[in-house]
Amino acid sequence: MLRVLHLIHGLNRGGIEKWLITMLRQIPRSECEMDFCCKGAEIGDLAPIVQELGAKVYHCPLTPGHFDFIQCLKGILIEGEYQILHNHLGIYSGVAVWLAHQQSIPVITSFHNTQFPPETNFTRLPIVRQLRSIYGSVSVNYALHYSDLVTGCSQGVIKSLDPQGTKIKNGSEVLYYGVNLPDISTPEERTVFRNSFGWSADTPVIIHVGRLIEQKNHLGMLSVFQKVLEQIPTVKLLLVGEGLLRSLIEQTIAQRQLEKSVLLLGLRDDVPWLMSQCNVFLLPSFHEGLPVVALEANAANLPVVGSNIPGLTEAVLNGETALLHDVEDLDGMANSVIKILSDRQYAQQLAQAGRAWVKENYSLAVSANHLVNIYRSVIKT
Structure with missing residues (x-):
């Protein structure tokens, strides 16, 4: 049985978070245990749903110094005996990749957008914005180079991250999301x-x-x-x-x-x-x-x-x-x-x-099968 820890900002009402919840419902826990670690200030409104589905939700707030976050995440990885870290942190991906390698745990880094603009009033401040941009460039490049696998939600995302094909060291793959087909209204x-x-x-x-x-x-x-x-x-x-x-x-x-x-x-x-x-x-x-x-x-x-x-x-x-x-x-x-x-x-x-x-x-079944196959391929390598 696979044991995977998803590292995300928070279980909020976004497309990625909802897709991950559908994967929890689609993939039997007897086949793949998926838990979550949130680095945001809060774990998010959807955390109770994830817990009801049997998954664990950890909280490791990412502070500017990163020290407490690293210690917290390290403890979770060791105690949970996770086989894979699935990293969704975007501009902050580098530190997670570094830590996973320190623990000899394979890491998949998934990117969900072509750009990483500041989204808070603080990170929009001129000096902070510039520092964040420099940090992001180093962090993302590190994640691209050292992740065991880089996935993008589209070919456009992968191309935007590595336009010359020189940054991604261990291979990349498009991981499309799946959605449910609701009833057609009358x-x-x-x-x-x-x-x-x-x-x-x-x-x-x-x-x-x-x-x-x-x-x-x-x-x-x-x-x-x-x-x-x-x-x-x-x-x-x-x-x-x-x-x-x-x-x-x-x-x-x-x-x-x-x-x-x-x-x-x-x-x-x-x-x-x-x-x-x-x-x-x-x-x-x-x-x-x-x-x-x-x-x-x-x-x-x-x-x-x-x-x-x-x-x-x-x-x-x-x-x-x-x-x-x-x-x-x-x-x-x-x-x-x-x-x-x-x-x-x-x-x-x-x-x-x-x-x-x-x-x-983009059915849920196609998406779930692809995700599990990616996990298996990383474990084998």
Whole structure:
């Protein structure tokens, strides 16, 4: 039986964390015991779910000096007799790789994005930002060179980390995430959903799911929506998620007088169901690793309109399951949304193709088998 410790920031409501939970459900614990160590200030809202599934959740906060974190993680690795450390720390990956090698434990380092921008007010401070950038460069390069295996959630992520193919020493592999296929909503369910907001049954609804951070380009999204609203006055936009930019987004909505058309729903536990009630998923991100939300949207029979960026171009098929445009092409995104909302037959064509694409390439079973095979290959080497 395999024993694996996942090292993550926290068990929060993100795509990676939700995918790891689905892997817990998909892979029998008799085949592979997977536990978690969180380096963030808190272990996260989803920790109780992980514990209910039988996994252990440890907490080793990563402080600037790293000493307490190293001692804590070292103790967990030794006492838990883990065979593999699966490292998901991104810019902070280097210290975990170093420690695993000190304990002669194979380490897999997984990268989930093409960039590692600061996400707190403190790390955005000019001097701190520069120091973080220098630290990150050294840390990531160390992890790339010394990990027993480097995985990326897309080929675009691996290419961005090692464009010349000279940094990764022991091999790399794309590890795609898997998602569930929810039930397709009925016309009656969609009517009830819209009526719950006081909308008519034929109200077109656009949805976005993601943290309220710069990467997701919410201001560009509101510009796209405003262009759609000019052509389809009854359209609504649902924003699901929380983050540092909530106040700025709320202010922008008020300044543009969009309060009656844009709703911020906060964090939700029923995202796949929400998606299945809507008409279009909008994702104009500046960068992505492999956006799980795009896979979830296609799985929920929902067409995607978004930016033509690495990661997203692997999650969807441009022109078949989604319509992608340059990040700056807000007019193009708006026109694609309008086309989908105005042409039901075309919308259904994209939706059906998207669901079939996810079922064949990103199912939970495919993802779980690939993950276990990766673990076995690392142990053998």
